[in-house]
Amino acid sequence: MFFRSMKISDTSRVVELFRQVGRSEFPVPSRWWFATRLLLPTFHVFVLEDEKHQVVGAAVLNRLPNPKYNWCGHIDYVVIDKPFRGRGFGRKLMVGTIARARALGCREVLLSTSTPEARALYHSLGFQVLSSSSSMKLSPQTHCS
Numbered sequence: 001m002f003f004r005s006m007k008i009s010d011t012s013r014v015v016e017l018f019r020q021v022g023r024s025e026f027p028v029p030s031r032w033w034f035a036t037r038l039l040l041p042t043f044h045v046f047v048l049e050d051e052k053h054q055v056v057g058a059a060v061l062n063r064l065p066n067p068k069y070n071w072c073g074h075i076d077y078v079v080i081d082k083p084f085r086g087r088g089f090g091r092k093l094m095v096g097t098i099a100r101a102r103a104l105g106c107r108e109v110l111l112s113t114s115t116p117e118a119r120a121l122y123h124s125l126g127f128q129v130l131s132s133s134s135s136m137k138l139s140p141q142t143h144c145s
Ligand SMILES: CC(C)(COP(=O)(O)OP(=O)(O)OC[C@H]1O[C@@H](n2cnc3c(N)ncnc32)[C@H](O)[C@@H]1OP(=O)(O)O)[C@@H](O)C(=O)NCCC(=O)NCCS
Pocket: 020, 021, 076, 077, 078, 079, 080, 081, 084, 085, 086, 087, 088, 089, 090, 091, 092, 112, 113, 114, 115, 116, 117, 118, 120, 121, 124
């Protein structure tokens, strides 16, 4: 498994993967959506490759300025291609994304989910549910592996 930043040439594959996230409240990211965001220094997309170097998963990290923690990282659109789920790829993708968020100055990392399997994964990585919401927070002290 190989974790890396998304390249422009990955766009079609990543759009295809994000279609599987199935969040009715958000638009499915399109090529146009990427074109308007990929130039922003605070917007990051990471991908995970399998041993054959095919992209099997992707995740978005948005960094927002935070008076307490310098940057606050928001992870979104975490997805592993359906045939590849349940083999540890999701964990690898999340561990890589969190490590990059930390390296980019995010002491606090937040995400929001209503998917039970995703929630179980995030819990196992140390995320805590924030009161009365679908948001989860990873404390600055937590180290994930
Ligand atoms: C959530 C998702 C990324 C997990 O990817 P994955 O590759 O299947 O996850 P892994 O194989 O690394 O499993 C990691 C952990 O996730 C949890 N998990 C994964 N699939 C699960 C399932 N079907 N039921 C319950 N828990 C599950 C477990 O806690 C597992 O822990 P373990 O390593 O101790 O077994 C994947 O299911 C997915 O893409 N779902 C659709 C998109 C989505 O809902 N994304 C979240 C949007 S915020």
